[in-house]
Amino acid sequence: xxxxxxxxxxxxGPDPGHxxxxxxxxPGPGSGPDSRPEPGGPDSGPRPGASGAAxxxxxxxxAALSRxxxxxxxxxxxxxxxxxxAGFLDRLLxxxxxxxxxxxxxxxxxFPGTGPKRxxxxxxxxxxxxxxxxxATIRDLGGRFxxxxxxxxxxxxxxxxxxxxxxxxxxxxxxxxxxxxxxVALVGARACTPYGAHTAADLATGLARQGWVxxxxxxxxxxxxxxxxxxxxxxATVAVLACGVDTPYPRGHAQLIDRxxxxxxxxxxxxxxxxxxxxxxxxxxxxxxxxxxxxxxxEAQHRSGSLVTARAAARLGRHTMGVPGPxxxxxxxxxHELLRGDAVLVTDADEIVELVGEMGQLAPARxxxxxxxxxxxxxxxHILEAVPARGPTPTTVIARRAGTTPxxxxxxxxxxxxxxxxxxxxxxxxxxxxxxxxxxxRRGGT
Numbered sequence: 001x002x003x004x005x006x007x008x009x010x011x012x013g014p015d016p017g018h019x020x021x022x023x024x025x026x027p028g029p030g031s032g033p034d035s036r037p038e039p040g041g042p043d044s045g046p047r048p049g050a051s052g053a054a055x056x057x058x059x060x061x062x063a064a065l066s067r068x069x070x071x072x073x074x075x076x077x078x079x080x081x082x083x084x085x086a087g088f089l090d091r092l093l094x095x096x097x098x099x100x101x102x103x104x105x106x107x108x109x110x111f112p113g114t115g116p117k118r119x120x121x122x123x124x125x126x127x128x129x130x131x132x133x134x135x136a137t138i139r140d141l142g143g144r145f146x147x148x149x150x151x152x153x154x155x156x157x158x159x160x161x162x163x164x165x166x167x168x169x170x171x172x173x174x175x176x177x178x179x180x181x182x183x184v185a186l187v188g189a190r191a192c193t194p195y196g197a198h199t200a201a202d203l204a205t206g207l208a209r210q211g212w213v214x215x216x217x218x219x220x221x222x223x224x225x226x227x228x229x230x231x232x233x234x235x236a237t238v239a240v241l242a243c244g245v246d247t248p249y250p251r252g253h254a255q256l257i258d259r260x261x262x263x264x265x266x267x268x269x270x271x272x273x274x275x276x277x278x279x280x281x282x283x284x285x286x287x288x289x290x291x292x293x294x295x296x297x298x299e300a301q302h303r304s305g306s307l308v309t310a311r312a313a314a315r316l317g318r319h320t321m322g323v324p325g326p327x328x329x330x331x332x333x334x335x336h337e338l339l340r341g342d343a344v345l346v347t348d349a350d351e352i353v354e355l356v357g358e359m360g361q362l363a364p365a366r367x368x369x370x371x372x373x374x375x376x377x378x379x380x381x382h383i384l385e386a387v388p389a390r391g392p393t394p395t396t397v398i399a400r401r402a403g404t405t406p407x408x409x410x411x412x413x414x415x416x417x418x419x420x421x422x423x424x425x426x427x428x429x430x431x432x433x434x435x436x437x438x439x440x441x442r443r444g445g446t
Contacts, residue, residue: 061085062147062167063131063271068092068122069166071269072283075114076122077162083110085147085166092119092126137272141246143171154180157290159316165269165287171245172238172265179236179265183213184356185288185313187306188222188298189331196222196299196331199323201229203296206349208235215240215292217284218257218266220250222298222306227260240291241268242284243276285309293356294319296346300334307334314342319355321346372419383412384421392428 062085069076080088091110111119138145146153147167154177157164170176184207186200204214204226214230216223218239230237239260241249245268248254260266269287270280282305289295289312297320300306310320320343325332339345346352350363373381386402386409387393399409413429416422422429 058085058149059145059147059167060131060135061089063134063145064089064126064129066166066169066269066271067129067131067134067274068126070283071165071280072160072163072286074162075111075118076166077164079111079114080166081162089126092123134271137246138169138171141171141272143169143245145169146176152177154291156180157287160286160290163286167269169245169268169271170265171261171267173262174236174265176238176265176267179213179238180215180291182211183215183238183292184352185215185292185295185309186222186226186298187216187285187288187295187300187309189300189304189306190219190221190223191331192221192225192299193325193329193331195325197225200225200298201232203298203323203349203352204229204235204237205233207352208233208237210349210353212236212349212353213238215288217241217281217288218249218253218260220252224253224256227256231259231263237264238291239264239266240284240288241266241276242270242280244268244270244272244274246272247274247276249276281305282308286312289313289318290316292318294321294352296321296323296352297335297338297343298323299325299329299331300338301330302334302337304334307338310338310343319344321352321355323347372421376419376421379408380412380415383409384416387413387422387429387431389431392425392430394428398429 065076065080065085065088068089076088079091083091135145144152145167146169148158148164152170152175153168168176186204186207188196188200192200200222207214208230213236214226215238216226218224218227218241227237227239237260239257241247241257243249245261245266248257257266267287268274269284285305285308289309292313295310295313295318297304297306297310310322314320320338322335322338322343322345324339324345324347325335327336344355346355348363353361354363373384376384383398383402383404386398388401395410395413396406398413399406402409413422413424417424417429420432423432
């Protein structure tokens, strides 16, 4: 049996230099933006993405791998960290020179420990990838493909370790890294209640007015309300999609996503024309959690994907928050479970900013209204409490009820009279307007 010869790199595509990217020399083994020293190994170097920009070859390789590898695949992340993107792709396409074989691979298997079916899937999709075409498509949309090492790359995504995105396809005029530094995620149920939608829009508006970026997933329900609330306030918002950034999903939010791309940012891990799947929605949530300073959950059932975002945020050391709802509502059951754990209860934008903002950005103190009676001196308040609610009462009776002398009682009654609390009728005293109209609600609810 003959061994197949080397196959060409995927996709002809335009010259990467024509796409506006830097094209440096091809990185050697372990020299790409993913190079990290092996545990206990002699190599040492900067953290991935710490400085500099990826070469054009490395960028093309990552664009190709974004078609070959599913988001969040930690097996692929391990080999990407070891070989670099170009080296990983070369090995998938069987074009790596022998001298670039990794240490300990004497059996010729470049991916020891990774299942053959997974590797076969990577190879099949890598061979069909056309990264030049994908980069041209995102360029025609006015977007860009960000990779670790770019100035605009949000370095907090490195906290995902081997589950870090291969790259991010981005549409929109803003700088993603700058926006992510001051961002909060608002997530929740798709089939939300009017209460949930109103709360999400109100929180988003409040955060936008305080200069915070609102990040969500552009889904129906809470996500859409959060984006719309931010846009209505003229604020900044980022939509993280589980599909290609040129493929609006859900279809009913096509106009909303286009508006976000004009006024904010639309971000995704998947290359253009990629379709969403249930697993991609779940994996997308880790990016939302890692990108932001904290995650707020507004209405979520026990099995909601929004809880996945909150738990990912907690694992990454981000703040997790929840907005309470009716204890009888199944849509708030997941939020209440979070609040029974380590999540913090929040009810408005000020409370969110107090948690994720700078030191000293405290929410205003919450207290009930101050009533005129609260301002009385203790002795005068004691006499006022002794005045019966109905009918004029003699001073001596009020004094006996208060446990004081008639003279002291009379002095305080005249003081209360000057303040408008009591009135004199003949020899007796009574409260001013002693009856209060009953509220127009039934006890226990409307």
